[in-house]
Amino acid sequence: MRTSAVFIYVLLATLASAQTVPADLEKHLADLDKATKAAQSAGDNAWMLVSAALVLMMTGPGLALFYGGLVRGKNVLGTMMQSFILMAWVTVLWAFIGYSLAFSEGTSFVGGLNYALLHNVGAAPNADYAPTIPQSTFMVYQLMFAIITPALISGAFAERMKFSGMLLFMTLWMFIVYFPMAHMVWGKGGLFNASLGGKIPAFDFAGGTVVHITSGVSALVCALYLGRRKGYPHDSMRPHSLVISFIGACLLWVGWFGFNAGSALAASSLATSAFVATHFGAAAAALGWVLAEWLKTGKPSVLGAISGSVAGLVAITPASGFVKPFPALFIGFAAGVVCYLMVTLVKGMFGYDDSLDAFGVHGAGGTLGALLTGVFATKEINDVLSGKPMGFVDGNPSQVLNQAIACVVSWALAAVGTFIILKICDAVTGVRVTPEQEIEGLDLSMHGEEGYNFEA
Amino acid sequence: MKKIEAIIQPHKLDDVKEALKAIGIDGMTVLEVRGHGRQKGHKEVYRGMEYQVDLLPKIKLELVVPDGRAEEVVRTLVTSARTGKIGDGKVFLYDVAEAIRIRNDDRGDAAL
Numbered sequence: 001m002r003t004s005a006v007f008i009y010v011l012l013a014t015l016a017s018a019q020t021v022p023a024d025l026e027k028h029l030a031d032l033d034k035a036t037k038a039a040q041s042a043g044d045n046a047w048m049l050v051s052a053a054l055v056l057m058m059t060g061p062g063l064a065l066f067y068g069g070l071v072r073g074k075n076v077l078g079t080m081m082q083s084f085i086l087m088a089w090v091t092v093l094w095a096f097i098g099y100s101l102a103f104s105e106g107t108s109f110v111g112g113l114n115y116a117l118l119h120n121v122g123a124a125p126n127a128d129y130a131p132t133i134p135q136s137t138f139m140v141y142q143l144m145f146a147i148i149t150p151a152l153i154s155g156a157f158a159e160r161m162k163f164s165g166m167l168l169f170m171t172l173w174m175f176i177v178y179f180p181m182a183h184m185v186w187g188k189g190g191l192f193n194a195s196l197g198g199k200i201p202a203f204d205f206a207g208g209t210v211v212h213i214t215s216g217v218s219a220l221v222c223a224l225y226l227g228r229r230k231g232y233p234h235d236s237m238r239p240h241s242l243v244i245s246f247i248g249a250c251l252l253w254v255g256w257f258g259f260n261a262g263s264a265l266a267a268s269s270l271a272t273s274a275f276v277a278t279h280f281g282a283a284a285a286a287l288g289w290v291l292a293e294w295l296k297t298g299k300p301s302v303l304g305a306i307s308g309s310v311a312g313l314v315a316i317t318p319a320s321g322f323v324k325p326f327p328a329l330f331i332g333f334a335a336g337v338v339c340y341l342m343v344t345l346v347k348g349m350f351g352y353d354d355s356l357d358a359f360g361v362h363g364a365g366g367t368l369g370a371l372l373t374g375v376f377a378t379k380e381i382n383d384v385l386s387g388k389p390m391g392f393v394d395g396n397p398s399q400v401l402n403q404a405i406a407c408v409v410s411w412a413l414a415a416v417g418t419f420i421i422l423k424i425c426d427a428v429t430g431v432r433v434t435p436e437q438e439i440e441g442l443d444l445s446m447h448g449e450e451g452y453n454f455e456a
Numbered sequence: 457m458k459k460i461e462a463i464i465q466p467h468k469l470d471d472v473k474e475a476l477k478a479i480g481i482d483g484m485t486v487l488e489v490r491g492h493g494r495q496k497g498h499k500e501v502y503r504g505m506e507y508q509v510d511l512l513p514k515i516k517l518e519l520v521v522p523d524g525r526a527e528e529v530v531r532t533l534v535t536s537a538r539t540g541k542i543g544d545g546k547v548f549l550y551d552v553a554e555a556i557r558i559r560n561d562d563r564g565d566a567a568l
Contacts, residue, residue: 236507238500238507304503344503
């Protein structure tokens with residue numbers, strides 16, 4: 001109403017003064033235009049800064065608590081430290097060169113060096129990615145994704161990886177797996193980038209391939225390479241505090257709104273749509289996992305409910321900005337059931353020790369979500385192909401194939417890359433603690449502290 | 457003097473304390489312990505991994521009383537700790553050679 005009133009006023013003013021003061025009017029219009037853009041930028045920037053903070057909250061304390069509660073008490077600090085140190089270390093890598101390798105123009109597979117040392121990354125927006133917010137905001141928002149992705153892997157090698165080996169592993173992993181994969185999916189000119197000139201357009205709204213498949217598959221390779229924890233599966237390795245894990249999972253759920261709805265890169269109706277899909281996916285997945293477990297073991301567990309919600313959040317991640325609410329419910333429910341079967345039946349069948357189920361939840365959930373995105377993506381939610389049909393429901397069945405190709409490439413890059421990196425780390429620092437250190441616990445043997453000093 | 461060691465269900469501790477207080481027994485030592493007798497433990501399942509938890513939380517009560525009161529105290533203790541179900545626990549009696557109060561060197565029954 002207000003804008004149309006302004007418009008009529010401007011029109012009348014134009015008619016009245018067309019002959020006399022055209023210069024004033026032009027200036028007036030330009031000022032109006034500038035004010036409108038500034039208002040939009042302020043709104044978008046506010047939301048994106050909050051989103052960035054929410055995504056950081058997913059790693060610390062979210063993931064650190066979720067994983068920390070699932071390990072034995074003697075490893076709680078070591079496990080939390082694996083997440084926390086990445087908040088610091090990946091930030092430094094990102095500033096020097098990581099952001100550039102992921103988001104500057106380069107080849108189809110990896111970005112160039114245009115933004116190295118954050119050169120030219122400042123208050124001016126980058127029109128290719130987010131035209132209404134400072135590029136610095138976009139940069140720091142994407143950094144939070146680069147932090148949580150490697151942290152997710154730590155669930156697979158929990159309770160037995162050497163700290164120095166982990167640092168070297170994560171450093172190489174960022175360069176060999178994450179930066180290239182982020183560029184391929186989100187970077188300008190990347191192989192799979194649907195809106196910025198990718199050759200095989202795949203839809204990945206907030207990181208099903210980049211974040212969850214890469215971390216989940218790398219997690220599996222780590223679990224296989226490092227071998228089982230001492231005593232697994234005969235000794236008791238019960239979670240030492242599901243209360244801690246519960247708090248962590250709830251923080252993950254809330255933080256995920258920044259992860260997915262923030263991926264709209266603006267405070268737009270698309271952000272709302274992604275917010276709704278995210279929440280629906282998590283809710284349905286919690287129910288799916290609990291139902292499957294209830295039928296199988298006779299008891300609905302708290303660990304099942306929170307694991308289910310995380311699985312749903314993972315699966316809805318690539319789809320969140322492309323699907324309607326009911327498909328989101330379906331994707332979530334399917335993820336809850338499938339991931340439950342992965343961590344119980346499949347893990348039991350193969351006998352690998354993915355300690356905290358990073359593969360069963362993120363690898364499996366991420367793949368399922370990426371494929372179902374190809375089924376349910378619709379231009380009614382997000383018209384990235386300018387009117388052309390998007391997913392299977394839009395009448396474009398071949399999109400499922402594109403999604404599958406993107407999955408295969410992520411799987412392959414993560415699996416091969418991780419194996420090579422582990423070989424290197426094994427030769428340089430070693431990757432596994434000694435049996436004595438493992439029995440003593442990582443808190444004491446790696447960090448010289450204990451999580452719980454009741455006598456103090 | 458007799459030493460009475462009783463292993464009881466944690467939720468019966470308050471009943472036992474009150475019952476003992478009612479017959480004039482004020483001193484006791486309470487320990488949180490884990491164990492099991494004929495009562496089997498329970499099963500816990502975490503993401504499909506089953507764990508048999510055999511050692512259950514119990515309370516161990518220790519008190520030393522004059523010979524003449526031992527039977528009465530044991531009876532009170534057993535009655536107040538009983539639920540009638542498996543897992544109620546056990547009571548053991550021992551002879552005590554001597555008791556000394558650290559504050560003032562009292563010995564024997566006077567030290568209790």
